[in-house]
Amino acid sequence: MSMIALIGILLGGGLLCCLAERIDKNLPRIIALLVIFIDLLFLLYLISGIPAGQFELIPDASNANSWLMHYKQDWIPRFGISLELALDGLSLILLLLTLVLGIVAVLSSWQEIQFKTGFFQANILWTLAGVLGVFMALDLMLFFLFWEVMLVPMYLLIAIWGHEGKAYASMKFFIFTQVSGLLMLFAILLLVFLNSQATGVLSFSYFDLLNNPIGDPWSTWLMLGFFIAFVVKLPGFPVHTWLPDAHTQAPTAGSVILAGILLKTGAYGLLRFTIPLFPEAAQNFAPVAMCLGAAGIVYGALLAYAQTDFKRLVAYSSVSHMGFVLLGIFAWNELALQGAVMQMVAHGLSTAALFMIAGSLQHRLHTRDMTKMGGLWFNMPRMGACAMFFAIASLGLPGLGNFVAEFLVLLGLFQVSPWLTVIAASALITGAIYSLLLIQRAFQGEPVEGRQLADYDLREMSTMGLMMLGLIWLGLYPQPVLDLAQPVLASLLKLVSVSPSILVGVSP
Amino acid sequence: MMELLFQGTLPMLVLAAGTVVLMLQIAFWRNYRLSLAITAATFLSALLALISVSHYIPMNVTAILVVDKYSVFFSALIILSALVTLVVSASYLQTRVGENEEFFLLLILSTLGALVLVHSAHLASFLLGLELMGVALYALIAYPERGDLPLEAAIKYLVLSGAASAVLLFGFALLYAAVGTLSFEEIGLQLKINGEGLIVMAGTAMILVGAGFKLSLVPFHMWTPDVYQGAPAPVTGFLASVSKAAVFAALLRFYLSAGLSDFASLTLALSVLAMFSMIVGNLLALRQLNIKRLLAYSSIAHMGYLLISLILSKSELALEAAAFYLAAYMITTLAAFTLIGLISCSGSTERDHIDDIKGLFWRSPVLAGMFTLALLSLAGIPLTAGFIGKVYIFSAGVEQSAWPLLWALIIGSAISIYYYVRLIFVMTLRDIDGVIEGSPVTLSFGNASLVVVLSGSIIYLGIFPQTFIRFLGSLL
Numbered sequence: 009m010s011m012i013a014l015i016g017i018l019l020g021g022g023l024l025c026c027l028a029e030r031i032d033k034n035l036p037r038i039i040a041l042l043v044i045f046i047d048l049l050f051l052l053y054l055i056s057g058i059p060a061g062q063f064e065l066i067p068d069a070s071n072a073n074s075w076l077m078h079y080k081q082d083w084i085p086r087f088g089i090s091l092e093l094a095l096d097g098l099s100l101i102l103l104l105l106t107l108v109l110g111i112v113a114v115l116s117s118w119q120e121i122q123f124k125t126g127f128f129q130a131n132i133l134w135t136l137a138g139v140l141g142v143f144m145a146l147d148l149m150l151f152f153l154f155w156e157v158m159l160v161p162m163y164l165l166i167a168i169w170g171h172e173g174k175a176y177a178s179m180k181f182f183i184f185t186q187v188s189g190l191l192m193l194f195a196i197l198l199l200v201f202l203n204s205q206a207t208g209v210l211s212f213s214y215f216d217l218l219n220n221p222i223g224d225p226w227s228t229w230l231m232l233g234f235f236i237a238f239v240v241k242l243p244g245f246p247v248h249t250w251l252p253d254a255h256t257q258a259p260t261a262g263s264v265i266l267a268g269i270l271l272k273t274g275a276y277g278l279l280r281f282t283i284p285l286f287p288e289a290a291q292n293f294a295p296v297a298m299c300l301g302a303a304g305i306v307y308g309a310l311l312a313y314a315q316t317d318f319k320r321l322v323a324y325s326s327v328s329h330m331g332f333v334l335l336g337i338f339a340w341n342e343l344a345l346q347g348a349v350m351q352m353v354a355h356g357l358s359t360a361a362l363f364m365i366a367g368s369l370q371h372r373l374h375t376r377d378m379t380k381m382g383g384l385w386f387n388m389p390r391m392g393a394c395a396m397f398f399a400i401a402s403l404g405l406p407g408l409g410n411f412v413a414e415f416l417v418l419l420g421l422f423q424v425s426p427w428l429t430v431i432a433a434s435a436l437i438t439g440a441i442y443s444l445l446l447i448q449r450a451f452q453g454e455p456v457e458g459r460q461l462a463d464y465d466l467r468e469m470s471t472m473g474l475m476m477l478g479l480i481w482l483g484l485y486p487q488p489v490l491d492l493a494q495p496v497l498a499s500l501l502k503l504v505s506v507s508p509s510i511l512v513g514v515s516p
Numbered sequence: 517m518m519e520l521l522f523q524g525t526l527p528m529l530v531l532a533a534g535t536v537v538l539m540l541q542i543a544f545w546r547n548y549r550l551s552l553a554i555t556a557a558t559f560l561s562a563l564l565a566l567i568s569v570s571h572y573i574p575m576n577v578t579a580i581l582v583v584d585k586y587s588v589f590f591s592a593l594i595i596l597s598a599l600v601t602l603v604v605s606a607s608y609l610q611t612r613v614g615e616n617e618e619f620f621l622l623l624i625l626s627t628l629g630a631l632v633l634v635h636s637a638h639l640a641s642f643l644l645g646l647e648l649m650g651v652a653l654y655a656l657i658a659y660p661e662r663g664d665l666p667l668e669a670a671i672k673y674l675v676l677s678g679a680a681s682a683v684l685l686f687g688f689a690l691l692y693a694a695v696g697t698l699s700f701e702e703i704g705l706q707l708k709i710n711g712e713g714l715i716v717m718a719g720t721a722m723i724l725v726g727a728g729f730k731l732s733l734v735p736f737h738m739w740t741p742d743v744y745q746g747a748p749a750p751v752t753g754f755l756a757s758v759s760k761a762a763v764f765a766a767l768l769r770f771y772l773s774a775g776l777s778d779f780a781s782l783t784l785a786l787s788v789l790a791m792f793s794m795i796v797g798n799l800l801a802l803r804q805l806n807i808k809r810l811l812a813y814s815s816i817a818h819m820g821y822l823l824i825s826l827i828l829s830k831s832e833l834a835l836e837a838a839a840f841y842l843a844a845y846m847i848t849t850l851a852a853f854t855l856i857g858l859i860s861c862s863g864s865t866e867r868d869h870i871d872d873i874k875g876l877f878w879r880s881p882v883l884a885g886m887f888t889l890a891l892l893s894l895a896g897i898p899l900t901a902g903f904i905g906k907v908y909i910f911s912a913g914v915e916q917s918a919w920p921l922l923w924a925l926i927i928g929s930a931i932s933i934y935y936y937v938r939l940i941f942v943m944t945l946r947d948i949d950g951v952i953e954g955s956p957v958t959l960s961f962g963n964a965s966l967v968v969v970l971s972g973s974i975i976y977l978g979i980f981p982q983t984f985i986r987f988l989g990s991l992l
Contacts, residue, residue: 084904086985087911123946124878149907153898160897163937168877168944175941182937186897187930194926197907201914 010054011079011093011144014103017047018137022130029126040114040129044136048107055100066495066502067096072146072215076100080213083150088200088210092147097492098279099143101349102272105356106143108478109268110136115471116364117261120371121169128169128261131161135265142273146214148196151281152189155237155273159185162270165262166254171370177250177257184250188240195233199285202226217285218503224289231286231293238282239297241274244334245304248327252311255323256376260367263319267326268360272352275333279348279500283340287504290338297338298424302431304331309438313445318366318376321446322359325402328435329355329410335432336417340504344420345497346490347413353489354409354482358401361475365395368468369450372461378446383455388463392451394472401479403443404436409482523572524583526565527591528635531628534558535621542617552606555620559599559627566592579699580638585991589839590634590765593846597757598627600850603966604857605750611861612660619659626652626754630762637773639688639698642766643681646730649759650677656754657747662865669746676729676739684726690719700773712779720782723770724789730763731819732812734792741804744812749860749868752808753853756815757846764819768826768838777830786827787921793820794928801935808868810935811852814894817928818845821909824921828912836988837908843984844893844901844977851890851970855883858963876943880957882964884943886971893974895936896929901977 021043025036058076068074077095095103113132121128138158145151159182167178196212203220204210211217222230240247251271255263283290290297308328315321329351336348368391369384370376385392401408404415414436422429464472482489522529538554541547566588574584602623609616629649636642654677658670692698694715695706707716725736732740744752776782797816804810822845825838859876860867867873876884893902906929913922959967977984 084982084985086982086989087907123948156898160892164944167941168946178941179934179937183930183933186895186933190926190930193907194910194922197910197914201911 022133025129036126036129044110089149093144098496113261113264134161148212169259170257177253181254188237192237227289231289234282238274238277252323256319263363264360268356294338301331301334312442339424347416349493351413361398378449381450382453385451386455387461390464399443403439409479524577527562530562551617580641581635582637601754622652633762633766665746669743680729687722704774734796741809741812745808749857790823791924794924798928798931834912837912841905844905848893855887891936904981
């Protein structure tokens with residue numbers, strides 16, 4: 009029940025924001041901030057009630073009671089659909105990331121959004137509610153429902169408060185996600201019915217569907233249905249094309265949520281559903297998936313290099329970074345998986361911060377074009393320093409979170425496929441090139457004469473500081489996150505034993 | 517015995533009595549408000565009569581009508597939809613000068629025809645209901661005479677619908693020639709004994725063509741956009757929900773009772789019709805700039821989805837799917853046309869161009885919210901009634917491995933997202949996008965509550981479908 013409350017607080021908070029707008033324009037922002045904060049406290053309170061030993065136990069993936077929290081109640085018994093929510097270490101990490109970045113998103117929209125603030129904040133809160141649901145739902149239909157619920161408010165954020173090309177970008181975003189979602193829905197229903205024909209149990213519950221007896225060729229098709237939906241969201245090459253458009257046109261808070269959180273739902277889906285539900289099919293497919301991941305890394309980096317639009321550059325760098333997640337997940341050993349989880353968190357923080365900087369630049373300069381920038385460090389030293397920090401984080405400097413993540417993925421991947429590791433490792437170089445290029449074009453060089461710009465104020469600096477601290481902590485002492493994720497990954501690995509076929513498939 | 521017959525047909529008798537009272541009232545003392553009150557009272561007492569009928573079912577009323585849970589369910593849906601139409605048209609007609617009272621008379625008559633259709637167990641009552649409903653509709657379409665379009669639409673509908681009825685009738689005749697009976701059940705028995713002959717096939721094919729026309733399946737859909745566009749918005753809503761649902765319900769009963777699902781060639785023909793409707797309907801809707809025309813093409817596609825459940829109707833799941841989908845579709849369609857009806861109330865033209873809803877979110881959040889919900893439901897997004905309906909049809913298809921139909925459903929739904937979402941986008945346009953904000957739309961208390969009820973039902977069926985599903989389970 010408490011997990012439903014976690015989602016309910018955000019949904020209710022959204023309604024409250026809509027109403028509060030009638031009283032005062034600034035009230036919705038404060039309410040949104042408070043609501044997310046209360047939600048975060050509530051989550052921490054819930055966790056504090058769990059005995060410490062529970063966090064180290066390896067949850068039995070087929071027994072719901074061994075998870076940190078579990079809740080189940082009938083919803084639509086006609087189809088075997090229930091309200092089933094559960095929490096383990098992996099979900100917990102992502103929930104915390106979601107709520108923290110939610111606060112960041114609200115703060116980043118403080119001055120930018122002046123039109124219908126109430127509805128804006130409500131959409132942010134509803135998107136967050138959908139994401140929380142995605143990370144906790146273990147009934148496949150409920151999962152799909154939350155998957156779609158986060159889509160509609162996100163669409164509205166882009167469509168209403170977006171920039172000049174919002175019509176095209178929002179439509180593309182909606183169609184990509186929705187069409188791939190339809191395929192997933194088809195796969196879910198097919199999985200459930202095939203499973204019920206084989207076992208006689210009509211249920212959408214994750215626990216009932218694990219170890220389903222469905223064999224080839226169905227399992228491959230079903231796996232692909234899930235895979236496509238998640239890879240579109242991730243986004244993986246070659247279905248990433250919605251992302252640069254959506255990112256560029258979204259308001260800052262939208263970009264923060266999109267890059268920081270929504271992309272992670274795709275990775276989470278792959279990790280939680282695609283591979284465990286169809287272990288054999290997924291492993292046979294792993295070479296293809298890993299090649300797509302490597303292609304994404306290289307392609308994203310190349311395109312990032314060619315951009316002149318600040319936000320588009322960061323967006324393509326996201327494609328490159330999320331390629332590591334795809335590689336890590338399909339390499340399917342503990343090191344690589346740890347790296348993938350780490351990358352989700354670190355990328356969430358660093359990219360969100362870069363999008364915030366892009367947003368503040370657009371707010372001040374009314375352009376995202378880097379050819380019209382230059383010398384901004386002179387005008388705004390504090391912002392320049394922040395940008396430098398996050399650009400360096402994003403290129404993977406040791407000591408910051410992204411390095412740990414990428415290093416772990418490369419280590420794990422090397423055991424599976426040395427050649428792909430070589431390709432993926434090139435990102436460490438290309439990443440440095442485009443990240444430094446970003447700093448060079450925007451912040452260094454000759455300042456434009458007579459340009460007066462307001463530097464970061466206390467609110468903005470504290471948001472930036474928060475995320476810097478996070479990245480430094482992840483880089484110097486990543487153990488808590490690794491510890492939290494380790495039992496979950498161990499249980500997943502136990503569930504799906506590595507077949508030698510993937511080693512044969514890609515090794516030299 | 518007589519008393520029972522009386523009880524069974526009470527809802528229809530109430531509606532018939534209502535028309536008589538209304539006619540007398542108009543003859544002696546024309547009064548808009550009184551006519552409105554009599555019509556509303558007629559519909560409400562018909563609903564009450566339905567509740568009392570549910571104690572006597574199932575029963576046969578003469579050889580041509582059957583009263584059972586199925587007919588009661590669809591009657592309830594139809595009368596409720598007629599009530600919605602009444603509320604919208606009450607505001608819609610308010611600004612019109614001239615005699616408006618007969619509009620309500622026609623509305624009751626058309627509803628009566630729809631009721632006869634869902635009760636029919638005999639080809640005679642099938643035709644009777646169809647014509648009663650249709651003839652009243654011709655007049656309803658042309659009633660408000662806003663420009664030439666309504667007249668054109670009415671004539672078009674009259675001529676084409678007449679042709680379709682002729683084909684239908686010819687099909688009945690051929691079927692009668694082959695099996696010597698007109699009752700659904702007996703046709704089924706005879707067909708089981710004699711099997712399919714050439715005449716039977718020709719007859720059923722012609723019946724399907726006639727019904728396909730009424731349901732506007734591709735390639736019998738040509739009339740739909742013109743008629744939808746020309747008819748006044750409340751009537752379009754009535755046409756799109758009640759007349760489609762009644763014809764579908766009657767067709768489904770005929771299909772089931774006569775055991776037509778055993779004929780492979782018929783199933784194949786229907787599958788082709790369904791697939792064409794889904795794909796072509798959605799493709800043609802893509803570039804429409806007139807909301808009514810867009811919804812017309814979308815309704816063609818939705819009839820295609822619905823036809824899947826008819827084709828698979830051997831299984832209980834598919835029947836439930838048909839009932840649920842139809843209910844969801846009716847509510848959603850009514851909501852969509854209610855919007856157009858309410859924004860077209862003032863002024864002398866229909867506000868059905870896509871530009872007319874620009875920035876509606878900021879002018880009337882309630883109306884825009886309802887339309888958004890309706891569009892999301894039509895697109896099949898979760899938490900709306902349309903989603904559960906689509907899951908139902910999906911499940912029925914998966915259960916019987918109807919892969920080609922399901923692929924058409926997926927492709928059709930994928931295409932449809934574009935035009936539904938575009939409408940939502942247009943509503944969110946704001947001043948900086950160059951939209952000159954029009955005056956806010958004000959809603960009367962009655963209209964506002966109608967909007968709330970419609971949006972509420974779309975969401976309720978989407979979030980808590982179980983009660984309704986259990987009810988459907990007891991029904992079939």
